[in-house]
Amino acid sequence: MSVPKDKWDWEITSQTSYWGAGLRELWSFRHLLEGLVKRNFLLRYQQTILGPFWILFPPLLTLVTYVLVFGKLVGISTGTLPPVLFYFAGIILWSFFNDCFTGTATTFRDNVHLFSKVYFPRIIIPLSVIHTQLYNFLIQFLLMLLLVAYYWFFQGLRLSLSITILWFPVVLLATALLALGMGLFFSVLTAKYRDMSYVINLGVRLLMYVTPVIYPLSAVPEKVRWLVQLNPLSPLFEAFRLSLLGEGTVSAWQLAYSILFSAVFFGASLLLFNKQGDKLIDVV
Amino acid sequence: MADKIIQVENISKLYRLGTIGTGSFRQDLQWWWNLYVRGRKDPFFHLDKTAPPGIAADQIWALRDVSFDVKQGESMGIVGSNGSGKSTLLKIISRIVKPTTGAVRGRGKVSSLLEVGTGFNKELTGRENIYISGYILGMNKAEVAAKFDEIVAFSGIEEFVDTPVKRYSSGMYVRLAFAVAAHLEPDILIVDEVLAVGDADFQKKCLGKMREVSQAEGRTILFVSHNMQAVNTLCDRAIWLNKGQMLEMGPSSAVVNKYIASLQKLQLGQKWETPQEAPGNKFIRFKQVELIPHVEHSDGIIDVRTPLTVKFQFWNMLEEMSLNVGIVLYSYTGDCIFDLLSPALHCHTGMVEGECTIPGNFLNDGSYYITLTIAKEASIPVYNLDECLSFDVEDYRADICYFEKWWGAVRPKFPFRLENHQEVCQLSR
Numbered sequence: 001m002s003v004p005k006d007k008w009d010w011e012i013t014s015q016t017s018y019w020g021a022g023l024r025e026l027w028s029f030r031h032l033l034e035g036l037v038k039r040n041f042l043l044r045y046q047q048t049i050l051g052p053f054w055i056l057f058p059p060l061l062t063l064v065t066y067v068l069v070f071g072k073l074v075g076i077s078t079g080t081l082p083p084v085l086f087y088f089a090g091i092i093l094w095s096f097f098n099d100c101f102t103g104t105a106t107t108f109r110d111n112v113h114l115f116s117k118v119y120f121p122r123i124i125i126p127l128s129v130i131h132t133q134l135y136n137f138l139i140q141f142l143l144m145l146l147l148v149a150y151y152w153f154f155q156g157l158r159l160s161l162s163i164t165i166l167w168f169p170v171v172l173l174a175t176a177l178l179a180l181g182m183g184l185f186f187s188v189l190t191a192k193y194r195d196m197s198y199v200i201n202l203g204v205r206l207l208m209y210v211t212p213v214i215y216p217l218s219a220v221p222e223k224v225r226w227l228v229q230l231n232p233l234s235p236l237f238e239a240f241r242l243s244l245l246g247e248g249t250v251s252a253w254q255l256a257y258s259i260l261f262s263a264v265f266f267g268a269s270l271l272l273f274n275k276q277g278d279k280l281i282d283v284v
Numbered sequence: 285m286a287d288k289i290i291q292v293e294n295i296s297k298l299y300r301l302g303t304i305g306t307g308s309f310r311q312d313l314q315w316w317w318n319l320y321v322r323g324r325k326d327p328f329f330h331l332d333k334t335a336p337p338g339i340a341a342d343q344i345w346a347l348r349d350v351s352f353d354v355k356q357g358e359s360m361g362i363v364g365s366n367g368s369g370k371s372t373l374l375k376i377i378s379r380i381v382k383p384t385t386g387a388v389r390g391r392g393k394v395s396s397l398l399e400v401g402t403g404f405n406k407e408l409t410g411r412e413n414i415y416i417s418g419y420i421l422g423m424n425k426a427e428v429a430a431k432f433d434e435i436v437a438f439s440g441i442e443e444f445v446d447t448p449v450k451r452y453s454s455g456m457y458v459r460l461a462f463a464v465a466a467h468l469e470p471d472i473l474i475v476d477e478v479l480a481v482g483d484a485d486f487q488k489k490c491l492g493k494m495r496e497v498s499q500a501e502g503r504t505i506l507f508v509s510h511n512m513q514a515v516n517t518l519c520d521r522a523i524w525l526n527k528g529q530m531l532e533m534g535p536s537s538a539v540v541n542k543y544i545a546s547l548q549k550l551q552l553g554q555k556w557e558t559p560q561e562a563p564g565n566k567f568i569r570f571k572q573v574e575l576i577p578h579v580e581h582s583d584g585i586i587d588v589r590t591p592l593t594v595k596f597q598f599w600n601m602l603e604e605m606s607l608n609v610g611i612v613l614y615s616y617t618g619d620c621i622f623d624l625l626s627p628a629l630h631c632h633t634g635m636v637e638g639e640c641t642i643p644g645n646f647l648n649d650g651s652y653y654i655t656l657t658i659a660k661e662a663s664i665p666v667y668n669l670d671e672c673l674s675f676d677v678e679d680y681r682a683d684i685c686y687f688e689k690w691w692g693a694v695r696p697k698f699p700f701r702l703e704n705h706q707e708v709c710q711l712s713r
Contacts, residue, residue, distance in 0.1 A: 008389035014382055032419035039416050046407045117402045119379035278382045
């Protein structure tokens with residue numbers, strides 16, 4: 001009855017692994033990832049009149065609100081930048097982070113019908129969410145470039161292209177990693193405890209107020225600035241504005257802190273996600 | 285000699301009821317606090333003292349020490365009643381849930397079809413769903429593209445391929461979903477109860493396709509079904525699971541027969557020693573009723589071929605009376621199949637006995653019960669012995685490749701002539 005183990009291609013035991021599916025296995029499911037991204041797009045705009053334009057309306061509407069409420073009414077300084085550009089940069093990066101995080105934080109709960117019927121590497125689902133949001137972000141980013149162009153030609157805005165533009169992809173990647181890391185971490189929790197989804201909704205709204213989305217870091221009083229700076233998202237937002245609009249308060253150290261935090265948190269969450277993924281299906 | 289492609293070794297699966305996933309964070313914290321910090325047992329979930337050692341009352345073995353091998357190209361059926369662990373076993377082999385102990389080893393690509401329409405989304409069109417469902421089931425883009433036309437043709441939805449599936453009839457939906465799965469090309473295909481859906485015509489198509497997959501293409505199939513005929517014809521070997529344990533493994537016909545025999549709720553006879561305890565009234569007391577199946581084959585199952593003899597004996601306390609006995613056969617739904625009256629017999633006090641044989645190849649498959657009626661002077665009821673015998677008639681179809689429930693209350697084999705003459709026939713223009 002004893003068969004040499006190398007005779008078998010695969011083995012299923014009670015052991016769960018931290019490492020999850022190997023890269024080769026993930027690669028074999030690349031078409032699934034692609035298909036899911038396409039599906040996410042199709043589903044979102046099925047039977048809507050304006051279709052993909054809905055990617056652009058929410059940030060524009062938020063922009064109008066922010067300009068009116070925080071710009072005109074409350075009068076928060078946006079430095080030397082036009083409020084429209086300042087807010088819009090914050091809005092699109094925040095909505096990217098927000099949608100990535102909340103979209104992946106209920107992975108197990110939302111896909112239990114799928115996970116309980118067929119096997120594929122579970123990480124594919126959150127990856128497809130990030131992928132979809134990345135496309136959304138890029139479309140919104142194009143709109144932002146149009147706004148910049150408008151201010152350039154008609155309002156006399158002068159931006160100088162500097163080396164900091166290279167931070168843009170780094171910031172985007174770090175934001176995605178942090179959002180995915182948090183999403184994976186909370187997806188394990190929401191699978192077990194339904195209460196967590198309320199915590200997430202509330203928490204993410206509060207998080208926005210300690211992130212320089214509607215205000216520049218420089219406008220934060222010295223006494224509480226450390227609180228905002230502790231938030232690993234803050235340097236990312238400042239660096240994002242610095243790289244695109246040339247204004248932001250961020251040091252290389254702070255940025256390094258954010259990137260390191262994002263990477264470590266993502267790594268730990270990924271291990272947890274892999275380890276728990278196989279067991280959670282009994283629980284969800 | 286065929287190679288082993290799957291090896292299942294001592295698989296057990298323990299489900300905990302309650303201890304995890306109780307739903308609220310507070311309860312879990314409390315549980316954790318009590319168990320690890322205070323070193324006490326959980327106050328909510330007590331161990332049952334009467335439970336076997338090692339198993340708490342809130343735990344259930346969905347599977348217990350199941351081991352078997354499947355050879356390359358073999359199709360293996362899994363039978364058992366609801367809750368016997370069939371689906372859990374398939375889920376473990378498909379990598380969806382982890383076993384508690386034991387191991388499954390295998391070679392090659394596994395595709396599992398545990399439900400029809402996995403990954404389908406009602407908002408998307410048929411075309412989009414074919415792709416996404418194909419990917420989810422483990423195909424790559426080129427494979428789906430190559431099979432696309434075949435899938436559409438098999439499901440017969442050509443005109444609707446670009447319509448959202450929410451506008452499909454449920455039949456079309458199921459056909460399309462199965463078509464995608466049927467065109468998978470894994471080394472091992474795992475199928476759970478997909479035949480329970482869809483119309484008769486489609487079921488036939490599915491079974492035909494599965495037979496093709498297993499026999500012509502030499503793929504290995506693990507197949508769970510409640511359709512015993514399908515298991516019998518489609519599978520080489522079968523496993524019988526009961527309450528998580530493997531009761532039987534062997535050639536599918538033998539296992540299926542044993543399983544069916546265990547399901548038959550038979551009451552094939554009742555006997556009373558003295559008139560005092562016997563059912564009846566002051567005129568009649570029954571001594572014995574009996575159903576004797578004349579089973580020709582060894583497995584002892586009453587099937588549609590089996591002649592059945594009904595025997596009865598009763599004490600008669602009526603003097604000089606003409607009696608007749610009726611045998612009323614009901615289907616389990618309570619429909620009367622027939623009411624058979626004996627000729628009248630002029631009886632004295634004493635024992636009356638009789639028998640009647642229901643020929644083989646007469647009843648359709650199903651569950652039946654029999655009521656005996658006694659009447660005097662042709663029409664005056666004396667006594668009815670209600671539901672005194674009950675039995676199941678199993679299906680038997682030698683080589684008929686037709687799997688649905690056979691229609692009709694009875695299934696007699698009357699002489700039937702069908703001939704073919706060599707004559708030229710031409711359709712008029």
